[in-house]
Amino acid sequence: MPFINMISERREQQARLIRRRKQLLAVLLTEVGVLAGVFSFLGMSNMSLQARLHRAQQEIKKLQPTLELIAKTERDTQALMPKLRTLSEAQQHTERWYATINGIARCLPADVWLTGITSSQAQDSEKKKQTTLITLTGSTLTQQQVGEMMLRLNTIPTFEKVELHYTQQRSYNNFETVDFEVAARMQTPEEKEGKDEAGSS
Numbered sequence: 001m002p003f004i005n006m007i008s009e010r011r012e013q014q015a016r017l018i019r020r021r022k023q024l025l026a027v028l029l030t031e032v033g034v035l036a037g038v039f040s041f042l043g044m045s046n047m048s049l050q051a052r053l054h055r056a057q058q059e060i061k062k063l064q065p066t067l068e069l070i071a072k073t074e075r076d077t078q079a080l081m082p083k084l085r086t087l088s089e090a091q092q093h094t095e096r097w098y099a100t101i102n103g104i105a106r107c108l109p110a111d112v113w114l115t116g117i118t119s120s121q122a123q124d125s126e127k128k129k130q131t132t133l134i135t136l137t138g139s140t141l142t143q144q145q146v147g148e149m150m151l152r153l154n155t156i157p158t159f160e161k162v163e164l165h166y167t168q169q170r171s172y173n174n175f176e177t178v179d180f181e182v183a184a185r186m187q188t189p190e191e192k193e194g195k196d197e198a199g200s201s
Contacts, residue, residue, distance in 0.1 A: 096158055100134065100186065103156035109145050114138040124185070132186040135165075139177045143167060146180045159184040 101117075108114070116137040124131040136153075140146055146167055153162045165181040 096186075100156060100158045103158065104134075104136070104153070107149065107152035107156065109140070109148050109152070112138060112140040112145055112149050122185075129188075131188070134159075134184045134186060136182045136184070137180070139170070139179050141177060143178055146178060146182070150182060153182065153184055156184075158186055160187045161185045 104114075104117070114136055116135075118135045120133050120135070121130050122133045123129075140149070146164070150162050150164060153159060162182060162184045165183055168179045170177050170179050
């Protein structure tokens with residue numbers, strides 16, 4: 001019977017098996033190390049995020065009174081808006097009247113004397129709405145001065161149209177005068193803004 005050496009084959013097989021086990025163990029340990037590193041990184045990131053979240057919550061708690069104050073200020077501002085709007089409109093009306101009266105004072109020729117200024121509301125048939133009429137009554141020496149005054153009144157920005165109601169010759173102690181009544185229709189603020197925008201474009 002021939003002699004077969006099975007021992008060396010068996011030893012070689014066992015050596016291969018041990019090498020394979022060592023390789024698998026090395027791969028397994030490497031994977032465990034990688035996983036441990038990943039979990040460590042994730043854990044550190046989580047801890048960092050938790051710390052930042054905690055700091056942010058503390059900041060929010062610190063800022064809460066300021067945020068409440070801002071919200072209260074905004075509510076108070078909203079509550080004051082109607083009053084502010086009313087005050088702004090009143091200021092615009094006051095400035096408009098000031099500009100009108102100041103314009104009339106600057107437009108009067110030297111020998112024209114006003115005896116009355118009145119304002120009234122009248123229905124504008126063209127625009128179908130209420131408009132303010134300023135009526136000026138007074139005296140002067142000649143008809144030409146009435147015409148000059150009307151031309152000057154037309155330059156006042158708040159007036160839209162100036163009309164002559166009447167002129168009448170009078171004699172005071174042998175002194176000839178001309179009594180007059182002139183009416184000027186005031187522009188509404190909306191009409192003035194529309195003209196300003198049209199002029200600027």
